[in-house]
Amino acid sequence: MVSEELLEILRCPYCVSGETRKPGDDPGRLELVHGCWLVCQEPDCGRKYPIRDDIPVMLIEEGDKWVDVAVADLPVPPPPASQ
Template sequence: MALNKELLQILACPKCKGGLELLDREEGLKCAACGLVYPVREEIPVMLIDEAVPVARWEQGVRENKA
């Protein structure tokens, strides 16, 4: 099941309030301005700054932010 398109239109980055881009396979929402990816778990976007993964780490396959 795909993420609700209406939900995607109103979501904003919790850090900078900028727009988000849905990644391929709907695994995450990317904020280009902050360089963060907010993971989507069980079709629910996790919109917590502490859970966001830097884009570089996301591209290396890291899907959880473990500080």
């Protein structure tokens, strides 16, 4: 489980990076969903990052895999990392 303190610090890497940075003072805020997913709250992002073994997988490539999956359809627990 991700602590509230960590959740306050973490941001969607896509929304805070270089050319893809979103406008505003605090872009890329994340919401904990199903206890094992971090979902970007930017309206035009939709990236979702799994938490595996209590470690958030904050890779843009990982978020890209889940961008078209509805929050209600996210697998719980997240599947293991691809080999």
